[in-house]
Amino acid sequence: MSGIYQLAHPAQLSPTEFALSLNIRACGVTAIDLEIGNDLLIADDLQSGQYRVMPLDRYTFGPNPLTGKEVLFAHYPKNLAFVPLGAKHADGTPHPYAGTGFIIGQILSFPIEALDKSNCFDGIPEEEIFYGLEIGQCTYDGKDFKIRDLQIRKISDFLPGMVIGGGSLGSIVPDGDDMLIAFNCDKDVGKKEVRGCGVLRWKNKNGNWEVQEYLPIIEPDYEHFHTMNGVTANYVEPSLARAWDGSLIFTAREIGPEPFGYETKEGSRLTVWHSTDQGKSWKVIIEKENFHTQTPLSVGVTASGIPYIVANEFCTHNSKGERLTSIILREKLLVWPIKQDFSGLEEPICACDAPVEFGEPPNQSFWRVDHPIGLPVRLKDGKWHSILCFRTLEHLECDSNALPTPFTGSYVREIFSTGNDFPLWIFD
Incomplete structure (x- = not known):
């Protein structure tokens, strides 16, 4: 089965190198969101085109643990959480876990006999769909990136009495010796639904990174929750960042009651949370x-x-004037700076306007530009660069079996800003 790079999760790997955990989407397959593995790309600049690539994981076939039936296990995007080689604390002492981290991502069972269907899970009871998390411990010595103890675990195996699921649409935030990452989390009631949303604190214990605690932000709404592509939740794909003053900013994608509707009030809403006490308490600021x-x-x-x-620009029609369901309108990607006093948003700048940049898609549908993830990275020039990663594809590649276009792939662009550097990691 062939595939193409799509989502990219960035991370700092060393004082001069960054990595992209690159997700691979299956090509020429009708089934939506069939993700078949991940690679790791390592680079030290944004211009030369020189980089190293190594495989992280690939899809497999095997018996469904829930039914015993042969299935395809899809490997969804891997979050790469890493303390870069050479990292130091503010007082100049070496970070005790520099050069270590972990990868984590979803595993989902796909019915082999239904890969020619757009919604291949149609008619399959939810209790027969296997859903787990694959996690592995990582090290980097400046030359070799290694993964050990790669294992698939139940979503209830991480925190007592809790389940974690989904995945972060963002990068980690360092916090002392620990790492913070936005994630879905909920009480374990014996089901796969993970309806809460917040931040997980990871600690290194005896050489392994493990979840220490969950810092809730969005409490589960058990009366009103919705299912989209097999995920039952109110919010999904959370992300976290540390602002110039050291405070934390959090957001997540709200699903709403009609995930595939034309106009959805909740699903089109932006909510931004802010914490000034390292995640102990949060308030809505936007x-x-x-x-x-x-x-x-x-x-x-x-x-x-x-x-x-x-995020994608709000609209109800695509560039051809066609009124379409909101979830597939992804032609333009915009960036809104948050005001210095955190009271609102500045005017947006355009990161990608696909119809203008790429022209008419080969299959005469329309473009999708989505899943943006940004991170400042330090490169071999000794400077910090703010990169923005996103994927591009034609709509019929996702909702049909169209093959990749010349513009389909994983993109990295640089965001320029004024002001002094606010380094995510200290090296000097």
Whole structure:
């Protein structure tokens, strides 16, 4: 089965190198969101085109643990959480876990006999769909990136009495010796639904990174929750960033009661949370209706510490004038800087306008530009650069079996900002 790079999760790997955990989407397959593995790309600049690539994982076939039936186990995007080689604390002492980290991502069972269907899970009871998390411990010595103890675990195996699921549409935030990452989390009631949303604190214990605690932000709404692509939740794809003053910014994608509707009030709403006490308490600082289409969005930060929201522009029609369901309207990606006093948003700048940049898609449908993730990275020039990663594809590649276009792939662009560097990690 062939595939193409799509989502990219960035991380700092050393004082001069960054890595991209690159997800691979299956090509020429009708089944939506069939993700077949991940690679790791390592680079030290943004211009030369020189980089190293190594495989992280690939899809497998095997018996479904829930039914015993042969299935395809899809490997969804891997979050890479890493303390870069050479990292130090503010007082100049070496970070005790520099050069270590972990990868984590979803595993989902796909019915082999239904891969020619757009919704291949149609008619399959939810209790027969296997859902787990694959996690592995990582090290990097400046030459070799290694993964050990790669294992698939139940979503209830991480925190007592809790389940974690989904995945972060963002990067980690360092906090002392620990790492913070936005994630879905909920009480374990024996089901796969993970309806809460917040931040997981990871600690290194005896050489392994493990979840220490969950810092809730969005409490589960058990009366009103919705299912989209097999995920039952109120919010999904959360992200976290640290602003110039050291405070934390959080957002997540709200699903709403009609995930595949034409106009959805909840699904198009932006809500941004802010914490000034390292995640112990949170308050809503920004709330906007009809902010974006019902598509992925995230919070990032520039090299100078300016936080921003990146999302698809709100619209009800595509560039051809066709009225379409909100969830597939993803032609333009915008970046909104958050005001210095955190009271609102500045005017947006355009990160990608696909119809203008790429022209008419080969299959005459329309473009999708989505799943944005931003991170400041330090390169071999010794400077910090704010990168923004996103994927591009034609709509019929996702909702049909069209093959990749010349513009389909994983993109990295640089965001420029004024002000002094606000380094995510200290090396000197």
